[in-house]
Amino acid sequence: MPTSPATAPAAVLCVGDIVWDASTALLARHGLRLNRVGDGQQIPGSYWGEPEAGIIASDVYVRADTPVHSMLHEACHLIVLPPERRALVHTDATDSVPEEDATCYLQIVLAGQLPGVGSARLMADMDAWGYTYRLGSTRAWFEHDADDARRWLAERGLLPA
Template structure:
């Protein structure tokens, strides 16, 4: 079922705009710990640099100005990894295209479970940030071109069908 239409937000939703406890609980359900970094401080394990989220093993690091899509994306990089690989991660989780696609798909699904966010808002933020897909938008990819990512997640018991 397609998601309802959305309009692109004027600003990208940041961690400081949502309830910390909701975000921490969502990540904890997947064996991850959400760590708050003080404003203006360097974010450990950030691949893209501040204010983007950082990852080290089972820890996700964010500041209030970290985009929610970044927090979820980096967390999902860890979620898709088996525990033995997850433990070795510092900053860069993968160079695998199937894992990257699965990560993008899963972050959209998890956004639907995060109060105050939702999948539609996250996809608009992903487009605004600069994610690119051959169909032109995150929504089009998710709804029409992501069957391989969905199947990858299902095969690893990271996603149950039916979705959305």
């Protein structure tokens, strides 16, 4: 699960390092809008504070220095919510463990759809940023301990074919 980052590891892939149009298209396929915030500007709806992504209803806010894993994590928080709950979100999307697990799982899956990112890179970045799982790594959780998250997403038709 995500933890509050003490500092941003330099090796983590950031939004400014990837193709903007690919990110906006990916989020748009899920009914979300990706909004670019200027360098040094406050990110609206950021739970952890800058440079973490922010969410308000169907909008995801990022800066160039926002980690890709953060953009995807916050977007996936919105994707897993039914539209009536999504419309009410401002900053904090859930207090549900199953939704949080589903969010973490889906962000890894969707990373595989972003050119220059991929699931393996995203999982490494999640580990570097401080996500923690009982099996010790994001990859171990994803491959061996995420059946409940995968099932939760499949039951709601949220996994890509």
